[in-house]
Structures are given as structure tokens and as C-alpha cells.
Amino acid sequence: MNNVTELRNQLSEIFYGLRAKTVDHRDASQFANLAGKMISSAKVQLEYYALRKEQPNIKFLVSEDGKTKPAINIPVKTVSTGKKK
Amino acid sequence: MELTKKVFRTEEAKRAYYDKRNELRRTEEFRAKRRATRDLVKNREYCRDYYERNKERELQRRKDYRNDPKNVQIIKDRSREQYLKSGKAKGLEAIKNLTDNYIKNLFTSKGNLKCKDLPKEMIEAKRLELLIRRQVLDEMTPQQRKKLYKERYLAKNPNAGKDYRNANKERLKEAAKLWKQKNKEHVREMQNLWRKENKERLRALERERYHKNQEKFVEKNRKFREKNRDKLRIKSKEFYAKNKEEINAKRRNITPEQREHINALARIATRKRKLLKKEKQNEQRN
Numbered sequence: 001m002n003n004v005t006e007l008r009n010q011l012s013e014i015f016y017g018l019r020a021k022t023v024d025h026r027d028a029s030q031f032a033n034l035a036g037k038m039i040s041s042a043k044v045q046l047e048y049y050a051l052r053k054e055q056p057n058i059k060f061l062v063s064e065d066g067k068t069k070p071a072i073n074i075p076v077k078t079v080s081t082g083k084k085k
Numbered sequence: 086m087e088l089t090k091k092v093f094r095t096e097e098a099k100r101a102y103y104d105k106r107n108e109l110r111r112t113e114e115f116r117a118k119r120r121a122t123r124d125l126v127k128n129r130e131y132c133r134d135y136y137e138r139n140k141e142r143e144l145q146r147r148k149d150y151r152n153d154p155k156n157v158q159i160i161k162d163r164s165r166e167q168y169l170k171s172g173k174a175k176g177l178e179a180i181k182n183l184t185d186n187y188i189k190n191l192f193t194s195k196g197n198l199k200c201k202d203l204p205k206e207m208i209e210a211k212r213l214e215l216l217i218r219r220q221v222l223d224e225m226t227p228q229q230r231k232k233l234y235k236e237r238y239l240a241k242n243p244n245a246g247k248d249y250r251n252a253n254k255e256r257l258k259e260a261a262k263l264w265k266q267k268n269k270e271h272v273r274e275m276q277n278l279w280r281k282e283n284k285e286r287l288r289a290l291e292r293e294r295y296h297k298n299q300e301k302f303v304e305k306n307r308k309f310r311e312k313n314r315d316k317l318r319i320k321s322k323e324f325y326a327k328n329k330e331e332i333n334a335k336r337r338n339i340t341p342e343q344r345e346h347i348n349a350l351a352r353i354a355t356r357k358r359k360l361l362k363k364e365k366q367n368e369q370r371n
Contacts, residue, residue, distance in 0.1 A: 004206040011213035018220045025224040032217040
């Protein structure tokens, strides 16, 4: 799970597994805990960059195309892509 | 209420009169509303004064209205409508449906993040996580759920259990006593079970205790024997008389090694006795 998309896919698989009772609820709860921690760590990173008013490419939030999904609309001074608002 | 009944010549005249009156009322109502909005402050003051003047009568009227069985359903429906219109119901619905705004609020409520900073993927991942958590809770047994909630509560308040026990110490003791009195047999069974399971552990603990306080125990035993010599002799004689055959059979089955050990102990005892006799005799001579 290097990506949010991968994490999401994994989560959806586990959710359907839980409903079909192919996944044990203990394992699922452990996985949900782990996912929560990953998301909260990403949130902290986002918060940090929002306070610094930067818009870097966070690896965890970057999709396969190489773009963050969706574009973070922070009023930016220095943008990595070079565009100016 | 009309005090006097109107009499009409024809039904048409009657209908025309009532139509006109209803129209007038409608327009009057509209005018009244307009007036009320225009002179809101004045109206409010007037209402307050009116209420203070006729407080008891108004309260009684309200009570009568509520207690009337015709109005029970009306009041319920009205309150339901008001609840559905309120923000609380909307909020609960948002939690139930895991709307985007609710999840965004989870991220933004504690911290400096804003809604526009959040990528869509993260919101969807969070939604799935919450869904899994809910599904897990649904699949748990009530006991497991209770345990989980307890763990969560204790993680937030680690000293909660201690505080509660300290606050209700006497009450809990009394409750435990009462429970034990009511369930005596169950308690006995549990104790026996525990002893059986932890037999070796208990033995080891007793051995340790004995070795630590050996001198104390030996002295205590000696004192007890001195005090109750006659009683013990009688008891031992009785015991021997009862179990004579068994004891003799055991004596016959003793191995030569055991025999030697017993003889050695007996020799030591006789030597001690002789020495004590000699000492006593010397003391008497002196």
C-alpha cells in the first residue's frame, strides 16, 4: 500500500469480505486501525504544508498519473508546477 | 362563537354571505400578519403583558389542551416535524449516511486544516475505514462490544476503575458479602476448583512461608505441645486404638532403609533424654 488509491482498494475488499463473512472481524478491525493511523499521518502532513502555504507532491496522495487527487486549492506563493494564480 | 344566529331568506344569500366573510377573514389575516411584523416589538411587549396578566388562565388552557386525548397525536406529529426540521436530525442523518461534509468535519474540527485542503481520495478512504468499523461492531457479540467500549473508556481515563472502587469501597464490600452469602455453594465449588488447579503453586508458597518463619513455627508448636500435653496424649491414644491394624500393617511394610532411619532418630532421642537426666541430677547435687 504505497498509495491512497491502493489503501482504498484494499479497504473496499476487506469491507466486502466482512459482509460476505470471508474475513474475520478481528482482522478487519486491526486493518481498520492501521488504515486510520495512515490516514491521520497523511492528515498531519497536509496540515503542515497548509500552514507553510506550500503545495508539494505528497507521495501517499499522488496517483499513478503523478498528480495529487484532486488538486489542493491552497492560496500558494511558490508552486511546484510553476503556475501562478 | 356567534352569540346570535343569522337568518337568511334563501340558501344563495346564505352562501354569498359566508363566502364574503371568509374572503374578508383571509385578507384580515394577511393584514394582521403584516401589522405584526411591522410592530414586532410593540406586539412582543403587549404579549408579555397579556401573559403576565392572564398567566394562570393561560397555563390552565395549555394543560387542558395537552391532556385532551384528541390532541395527543397532533402534538406528537408537530414535535416530530419540528425535530426533522431541526439541525440535530440533519446531523444524525449525516452521520448515518457518512456524507462528505461529515467526514470533512472530522478532519477539520481539530486542527488548522480546511475543507479545500482535503483530497477526495482521503475522504473516501476515511469513509471506508468508518464503514469497516461499523460492520465490525455489528458482527461483534454484545459481550465483546461491552469489553471494547470498556477498554476505550479506560484508555481515556486510566484511573477510572481505581477511583470508583475507592469512592464505593464500603458499598462494594457489603455487596460482595451479600453475594457470597447467597451463593455459598457456588463459591465453595469455585474455591475447590481453584485449589485443584493451583495445587503445586500453593504447596510451593506454603513451603516458602515455612522456611522463612521456621523458628517461629517450631517454637509455637513446642509451646502448644507443652500446654496441651495431656489432651494430645489422650487424642493420640484414641487415634491408635481406632487405627491399630493400619498402623501395624504400615510398620510391617517398612523398608530396611526406612528402619535404619527410624532407629537412628530413636537413638538420638534417647541420647538427648539421658543428657537431660544427667544435667538435672548434677543441678540437684549442686
